[in-house]
Amino acid sequence: MQTIIADRRAFARALDxxxxxxxxxSTIPICQTVNIVANGAxxxxxxxxxxxxxVEIGYIGEPIAPFALKGPEKVGRAxxxxxxxxxxxxxxxxxxxxxxxxxxxxxASGQFRSSMATMPSDDFPTQAPIxxxxxxxxxxxxxxxxxARVIPAIxxxxxxxxxxxxxxxxxxEWTYRFVATDGHRLMIADVPLPGAVGIIPDRTVxxxxxxxxxxxxxARTKDAVRLTYGRRLLENKPDKGLAPELGGAPLVSVAxxxxxxxxxxxxxxxxxxxxxxxxxxxxxxxxTIRASRSELLRAIRGLVAxxxxxxxxxxxxxxxxxxxxxxxxxxxxxxSFVVPAEHGFKPETMIVGFNGQYLLDCLTSxxxxxxxxxxxxxxxxxxxxxxxxxxxxxxxxLMPMRV
Amino acid sequence: MQTIIADRRAFARALDxxxxxxxxxSTIPICQTVNIVANGAxxxxxxxxxxxxxVEIGYIGEPIAPFALKGPEKVGRAxxxxxxxxxxxxxxxxxxxxxxxxxxxxxASGQFRSSMATMPSDDFPTQAPIxxxxxxxxxxxxxxxxxARVIPAIxxxxxxxxxxxxxxxxxxEWTYRFVATDGHRLMIADVPLPGAVGIIPDRTVxxxxxxxxxxxxxARTKDAVRLTYGRRLLENKPDKGLAPELGGAPLVSVAxxxxxxxxxxxxxxxxxxxxxxxxxxxxxxxxTIRASRSELLRAIRGLVAxxxxxxxxxxxxxxxxxxxxxxxxxxxxxxSFVVPAEHGFKPETMIVGFNGQYLLDCLTSxxxxxxxxxxxxxxxxxxxxxxxxxxxxxxxxLMPMRV
Numbered sequence: 001m002q003t004i005i006a007d008r009r010a011f012a013r014a015l016d017x018x019x020x021x022x023x024x025x026s027t028i029p030i031c032q033t034v035n036i037v038a039n040g041a042x043x044x045x046x047x048x049x050x051x052x053x054x055v056e057i058g059y060i061g062e063p064i065a066p067f068a069l070k071g072p073e074k075v076g077r078a079x080x081x082x083x084x085x086x087x088x089x090x091x092x093x094x095x096x097x098x099x100x101x102x103x104x105x106x107x108a109s110g111q112f113r114s115s116m117a118t119m120p121s122d123d124f125p126t127q128a129p130i131x132x133x134x135x136x137x138x139x140x141x142x143x144x145x146x147x148a149r150v151i152p153a154i155x156x157x158x159x160x161x162x163x164x165x166x167x168x169x170x171x172x173e174w175t176y177r178f179v180a181t182d183g184h185r186l187m188i189a190d191v192p193l194p195g196a197v198g199i200i201p202d203r204t205v206x207x208x209x210x211x212x213x214x215x216x217x218x219a220r221t222k223d224a225v226r227l228t229y230g231r232r233l234l235e236n237k238p239d240k241g242l243a244p245e246l247g248g249a250p251l252v253s254v255a256x257x258x259x260x261x262x263x264x265x266x267x268x269x270x271x272x273x274x275x276x277x278x279x280x281x282x283x284x285x286x287x288t289i290r291a292s293r294s295e296l297l298r299a300i301r302g303l304v305a306x307x308x309x310x311x312x313x314x315x316x317x318x319x320x321x322x323x324x325x326x327x328x329x330x331x332x333x334x335x336s337f338v339v340p341a342e343h344g345f346k347p348e349t350m351i352v353g354f355n356g357q358y359l360l361d362c363l364t365s366x367x368x369x370x371x372x373x374x375x376x377x378x379x380x381x382x383x384x385x386x387x388x389x390x391x392x393x394x395x396x397x398l399m400p401m402r403v
Numbered sequence: 404m405q406t407i408i409a410d411r412r413a414f415a416r417a418l419d420x421x422x423x424x425x426x427x428x429s430t431i432p433i434c435q436t437v438n439i440v441a442n443g444a445x446x447x448x449x450x451x452x453x454x455x456x457x458v459e460i461g462y463i464g465e466p467i468a469p470f471a472l473k474g475p476e477k478v479g480r481a482x483x484x485x486x487x488x489x490x491x492x493x494x495x496x497x498x499x500x501x502x503x504x505x506x507x508x509x510x511a512s513g514q515f516r517s518s519m520a521t522m523p524s525d526d527f528p529t530q531a532p533i534x535x536x537x538x539x540x541x542x543x544x545x546x547x548x549x550x551a552r553v554i555p556a557i558x559x560x561x562x563x564x565x566x567x568x569x570x571x572x573x574x575x576e577w578t579y580r581f582v583a584t585d586g587h588r589l590m591i592a593d594v595p596l597p598g599a600v601g602i603i604p605d606r607t608v609x610x611x612x613x614x615x616x617x618x619x620x621x622a623r624t625k626d627a628v629r630l631t632y633g634r635r636l637l638e639n640k641p642d643k644g645l646a647p648e649l650g651g652a653p654l655v656s657v658a659x660x661x662x663x664x665x666x667x668x669x670x671x672x673x674x675x676x677x678x679x680x681x682x683x684x685x686x687x688x689x690x691t692i693r694a695s696r697s698e699l700l701r702a703i704r705g706l707v708a709x710x711x712x713x714x715x716x717x718x719x720x721x722x723x724x725x726x727x728x729x730x731x732x733x734x735x736x737x738x739s740f741v742v743p744a745e746h747g748f749k750p751e752t753m754i755v756g757f758n759g760q761y762l763l764d765c766l767t768s769x770x771x772x773x774x775x776x777x778x779x780x781x782x783x784x785x786x787x788x789x790x791x792x793x794x795x796x797x798x799x800x801l802m803p804m805r806v
Contacts, residue, residue: 071735077708078738081701104736112705114738298484302515305480332474333507335481335517 004038004061008087008109010260012079014044014055017263019072021213023048033068035124036089036105041262045126046072051210051267052127057260064091066121067105075107075116084110092118129266130253131233135200137193138224139254146189147178148215149394152361154208155182162272165205176200179277185358186277186383186397187365200229205270206252214254214265225256281397282385286377287350289316289323290389291341293371296325297363299337303327304356306335314356315403318345327356352380353403362386362396405494407441407464411512413663414490415482417447417458420666422475424616426451436471438527439508441492444665448529449475454613454670455530460663467494469524470508478510478519487513495521532669533656534636540599541627542657549592550581551618552797555764557611558585565675568608579603582680588761589680589786589800590768603632608673609655617657617668628659684800685788689780690753692719692726693792694744696774699728700766702740706730707759709738717759718806721748730759755783756806765789765799 018034026032026048035045041056069075079087087109095115096102104115139147147166155163160183169177174194180187218225229252249271255264303314307329317324319338326336343350352375363371368388376382386396421437429435429451438448444459472478482490490512498518499505507518542550550569558566563586572580577597583590621628632655652674658667706717710732720727722741729739746753755778766774771791779785789799 071709071732074709074711074732074735077711078705081705081708083701111702111741112738113740114709114736116736117734298486299514302481302484305484306474306477306517308477308480329474329477331520332477333517333519335515337516338514 002062002064002091003088004042004059004064005086005088006042006057006059007260008079008082008084010057011042011087012076013259014042014057014261015069015072015076015079017055017217017258017261018044018046018053019076020216021048021051021053021265022046022072024073029070030068030119030123030125033070033119033124034072035066035068035121035126037066037121038063038089039066045124047125047127049125050207051213051265053213053266054129054264055258056262061088064089067092067103068119068121068124069105070117070119075114078112078114079107079109082109082112084112127266128232129264130228130230130251133198133228133230134250135196135198135229137196137227139193139227140224141222143191143193144215144219144225146191146393147211148219149365150178150180150187150189151208151211151215152365153180153182153185153187153396154211155180156208157182162205162270162274165207165270166211167274167277168200168204168206169202170200179274181275181277181280184355184399185362186280187362188281188395188397190393198229201250203274204229204250204252205272205274207267207270210252210265210267217258217263217265218254218256221256221258223257225254228253228255280383281395282374282376282383284376285374285385287344287375289318289341289343289373289375290370291323291339293363293366293369293388295339296371297360299325299339300356300360300363303335303337304360306333307356312355312357313353313401313403314359315351315353318343318347318350320347350375351403352384353401354384354398355401358398362398365396366394367391405465405467406491407445407462407467408489408491409445409460409462410663411482411485411487411490413460414445415479416662417445417460417664418472418475418479418482420458420620420661420664421447421449421456422479423449423619424451424454424456424668425449425475427476432473433471433522433526433528436473436522436527437475438469438471438524438529439492440469440524441467442469448527450528450530452528453610454616454668456616456669457532457667458661459665464491467492470495470506471522471524471527472508473520473522478517481515481517482510482512485512485515487515530669531635532667533631533633533654536601536631536633537653538599538601538603538632540596540630542596542630543627544625546594546596547618547622547628549594549796550614551622552768552770553581553583553590553592554611554614554618555768556583556585556588556590556799557614558583559611560585565608565673565677568610568673569614570677570680571603571607571609572605573603582677584678584680587758587802588765589683590765591684591798591800593796601632604653606677607632607653607655608675608677610670610673613655613668613670620661620666620668621657621659624659624661626660628657631656631658683786684798685777685779685786687779688777688788690747690778692721692744692746692776692778693773694726694742696766696769696772696791698742699774700763702728702742703759703763703766706738706740707763709736710759715758715760716756716804716806717762718754718756721746721750721753723750753778754806755787756804757787757801758804761801762789765801768799769797770794 037043042059044055090106092103167179178189253266307327322340328334372389374385440446445462447458493509495506570582581592656669710730725743731737775792777788
């Protein structure tokens with residue numbers, strides 16, 4: 001009998017990685033499955049029709065015909081409960097001989113035997129990987145972490161779908177800018193990528209779901225991951241010339257090792273025009289406020305907790321030697337907190353309001369000891385730039401709220 | 404100004420403990436509040452009209468008038484974010500002088516100032532504690548843990564409300580029996596309580612919500628907690644005799660230390676007749692099966708994961724030198740697992756089915772290395788007794804399922 005054998009932990013991990021991309025609530029049954037192919041490597045494929053995942057691990061044994069496994073999350077959970085070192089997968093068995101074929105996949109591990117429902121592998125919407133790379137770069141942990149800092153500002157509002165991702169711009173020879181905004185706040189990370197080769201067009205927008213999936217799986221890997229931008233190769237047709245024909249819309253792909261498996265995630269890009277965000281970045285500042293980031297965070301966390309679910313506006317006023325942060329929750333009370341700060345205002349001459357949660361996201365994405373607010377002369381209406389004076393790589397721009 | 408000062412951590416912890424009993428979704432606004440009284444100790448009171456909680460911590464300062472604090476969970480969360488050692492509470496301030504009174508409680512800690520909405524303390528349904536103890540016992544960690552083992556079997560079905568709790572019976576001089584059942588399974592813990600004084604009537608039913616609240620707060624305390632059963636004292640009326648008059652239905656109370664606070668939880672008992680559960684405990688057994696608990700758990704966890712959400716029946720068959728557990732999820736596949744076991748059956752002569760989740764709960768509540776199933780001669784229809792042969796304190800009775 002044709003049987004392949006793989007490491008149980010690696011198999012369960014690979015199945016889980018693929019399952020996390022499969023869409024369990026999809027109305028298309030094949031999108032709930034994981035396609036399993038043993039062909040040189042044991043490959044698990046899954047897609048929600050936006051992101052396509054392939055996970056590869058090693059195996060030994062005779063090749064078996066590919067199949068799409070139903071209920072992959074249940075198989076993964078069952079395998080994690082077991083304690084045998086290996087798992088074996090045998091050729092499909094038809095459990096309804098004579099009738100409509102009902103092919104089951106025999107999966108066994110130690111004393112565990114199962115026979116799982118499948119769908120035909122031919123129906124699985126397998127997608128070819130990027131064949132023609134137009135841009136490629138290796139991202140280490142530091143680069144991934146810096147890009148991840150802009151994620152809180154990505155819009156989740158569907159009407160401005162072109163904001164539902166991270167915009168990539170090249171700003172000099174080897175520095176790339178990653179931008180996210182939802183119209184209320186803007187976060188910018190400038191990441192030096194000296195190893196990048198090729199060209200990624202300015203204003204390329206990488207979808208939020210793909211970014212989140214990438215960060216979820218790769219945020220704790222030790223090895224660098226490879227980000228590529230490009231197109232598929234189309235199949236050769238005899239009446240065309242020798243040059244390979246490129247297919248369809250541009251794609252972005254991130255691939256790397258996750259534990260015992262190699263994971264590649266590929267997605268289409270957002271097809272829309274990212275707005276001219278540079279126009280909202282203030283360039284001239286009348287005033288600055290400097291304070292300790294941890295003290296501000298403590299004050300804002302306390303006040304946001306107090307006003308939770310009622311109001312979100314946080315008022316900031318200049319006082320002697322500091323700023324007073326305050327919030328007012330109708331019917332529930334109000335709170336204030338004075339934080340020492342350096343500023344050039346006379347007491348009581350400056351009042352500005354921000355959304356407390358947005359301010360919290362912004363201060364959490366910053367990393368340093370100190371934080372600086374740059375305010376316009378008309379600070380009540382113009383956006384504020386918030387950054388760490390010791391770190392020029394990350395910046396946040398926040399629209400004020402009327403208070 | 405009248406102000407009291409307390410330890411910030413103790414205050415936040417006490418407020419959280421009380422808030423956990425307050426009913427945030429109650430349609431009665433006062434049940435969403437925590438009543439705060441500074442009178443010898445700083446007392447926090449909360450109730451969902453079933454359970455009544457009082458939490459006490461120390462304080463220093465002048466007495467202030469009691470008040471019911473609105474949004475207590477928000478105040479607690481804000482206080483946890485701060486870093487000052489103390490918190491101060493001042494006399495209420497009317498923020499709408501001249502109009503309808505709107506009394507606010509000034510709560511401050513370090514640079515944090517707040518003014519929280521209140522309701523009149525007189526409206527708070529404060530309940531007197533048990534005044535006449537009919538039964539009292541100290542429960543240590545071991546006793547609480549043993550009682551907690553029957554919790555999974557408590558019924559959550561409202562129609563048979565009298566099963567929604569733990570039934571207490573005295574079975575000999577100093578052993579008390581704690582029983583829970585939902586009609587499908589029955590769990591019994593026999594707990595020696597030599598220090599118990601007084602009498603608790605047989606078939607006293609302690610409500611599930613109260614049991615869960617007690618376990619949540621006291622399951623990790625080092626000190627023993629005191630369980631009491633009794634009634635309130637009614638207020639003396641001049642036309643009555645000298646003996647104190649006892650009031651209302653019997654109550655159960657559990658009190659003890661939780662970190663810096665002293666917590667007392669009091670509840671009414673379930674007013675219904677607990678069924679004659681002893682009749683379903685099988686007494687004569689034709690067969691026994693013995694197996695390793697951890698191996699059975701591994702097999703059942705794997706099979707339950709595989710069939711998750713589809714079917715719940717788990718089939719157990721005698722095979723040579725063991726038992727085969729199997730499950731079948733329609734449209735999704737099936738699985739089996741052979742576990743070594745000692746039994747007196749000829750292979751293929753015994754088949755019995757159980758609800759997989761119930762069997763899992765039962766094996767999880769057991770503690771030992773080994774587990775023994777006692778089966779009737781008509782094992783397919785009669786309940787099975789499941790227990791640890793080395794531990795007579797805990798037992799489980801499970802109804803079979805047709806497979």
